[in-house]
Amino acid sequence: QGQEKLSCNPKKENGTHVVLCELGNPMKAGARITVDMELSVSGLEDVGDAITFHLQLRSKNSPSHASVTVTVPVEAEAEMGLRGNSLPAAMVLPTSWHWVEGSRRLEDHGIRVEHVYELHNKGPGTVSGVTLSLAVPHLLGDHVLLYLLELGTEGGMNCSRHPALNPAQV
Numbered sequence: 001q002g003q004e005k006l007s008c009n010p011k012k013e014n015g016t017h018v019v020l021c022e023l024g025n026p027m028k029a030g031a032r033i034t035v036d037m038e039l040s041v042s043g044l045e046d047v048g049d050a051i052t053f054h055l056q057l058r059s060k061n062s063p064s065h066a067s068v069t070v071t072v073p074v075e076a077e078a079e080m081g082l083r084g085n086s087l088p089a090a091m092v093l094p095t096s097w098h099w100v101e102g103s104r105r106l107e108d109h110g111i112r113v114e115h116v117y118e119l120h121n122k123g124p125g126t127v128s129g130v131t132l133s134l135a136v137p138h139l140l141g142d143h144v145l146l147y148l149l150e151l152g153t154e155g156g157m158n159c160s161r162h163p164a165l166n167p168a169q170v
Contacts, residue, residue: 007022053071082120103170104168115136119132147168
């Protein structure tokens with residue numbers, strides 16, 4: 001007839017999380033009840049693509065217990081954001097400058113430009129195993145366009161080095 005809030009108590013039973021809800025005591029014979037439940041479950045990063053709930057209706061007056069299994073698909077959602085800038089933002093080589101082949105001095109390879117990229121997880125879920133691939137053009141035909149000097153990361157990330165990184169050991 002009307003709607004009531006259920007009194008539910010979470011507990012652990014044999015290593016499983018159980019939520020016990022009292023539906024009615026005493027309940028009249030032949031009574032029909034519809035129950036809508038909303039569960040908030042955290043820590044689903046490693047459960048795969050679905051989570052399964054085993055629902056069971058128990059009665060103290062009946063030895064048999066009706067049960068049903070409900071499988072709910074899990075979809076992880078996380079939005080990634082990439083920001084980047086160059087320091088200095090603009091750079092022009094003087095017309096008198098020439099690249100010195102074989103030199104190990106930094107100034108003979110051009111003006112230092114630092115490119116900084118920040119990868120952010122905007123949520124709501126956590127992420128792992130993210131791969132960011134940056135394609136940096138270092139040659140223009142047979143000429144050096146950008147001399148790749150070094151590559152670094154912060155925040156517990158791993159970075160694979162490019163084979164053209166600092167070939168003259170500047």
